Amino acid sequence: MNIGKPRKIGKTIEEIEEGDSLSLTEVIEDQQILLYLGLTNDANPLYIQHDYATQTEFEQPIVPSIMLTGIITSAVSKHLPGPGSHVVNLSVNFVEPVYHYETITFTFEVIKVDKMKEVVTISVEAMNASDHRVLDAVVLVQPPSHQSKEEI
Structure with missing residues (x-):
C-alpha cells in the first residue's frame, strides 16, 4: 500500500564505502525519558528520582542506557x-553515565563493507x-537490498 508521497530508501551495499560518516547531536530532555519509561x-528510580539518585555514585538521575542505544539504531534507520x-x-560499551539535559554528539563511521x-x-x-x-x-547493519531500492 502506497499512501502519500514516495519514501526514499537508504544506501545499498554497493553505494556505501569505508570512511562514510555521520555526526549528530542530541540533547536528552526529561520528556523523552518519561516517554521511554x-x-x-x-x-x-535511578532514571527519574532525584532524591534517590543523590544517594548513589551518580549523584543525579541518569539517562537509561537503552535510550542511547535507540539513538544509534534510529540514526542507522534514518541516515x-x-x-x-x-x-x-x-x-x-557505556563508558560514562549520561545525565538529563546533556548534549551528546554521536559520530558514526563505516569501517568495513562486506559485500559477500x-x-x-x-x-x-x-x-x-x-x-x-x-x-x-x-553496529553490523544489513543495508537496503536492490529489490527495495525503488521508491515505495
Whole structure:
C-alpha cells in the first residue's frame, strides 16, 4: 500500500564505502525519558528520582542506557545507511553515565563493507559537551537490498 508521497530508501551495499560518516547531536530532555519509561514500564528510580539518585555514585538521575542505544539504531534507520536498513548485531560499551539535559554528539563511521555477507560495520563514538567519551559501539547493519531500492 502506497499512501502519500514516495519514501526514499537508504544506501545499498554497493553505494556505501569505508570512511562514510555521520555526526549528530542530541540533547536528552526529561520528556523523552518519561516517554521511554512510560512505554517500557521501567520504574528504575535511578532514571527519574532525584532524591534517590543523590544517594548513589551518580549523584543525579541518569539517562537509561537503552535510550542511547535507540539513538544509534534510529540514526542507522534514518541516515546511515538509511531507510530500509536492518541492524543485525549491536555491541555497546557505556563508558560514562549520561545525565538529563546533556548534549551528546554521536559520530558514526563505516569501517568495513562486506559485500559477500551483505553487511556493513559501523563504529560509533559518543561524546558529551565536556568532550568525555560516554559510549562506543560497533553496529553490523544489513543495508537496503536492490529489490527495495525503488521508491515505495
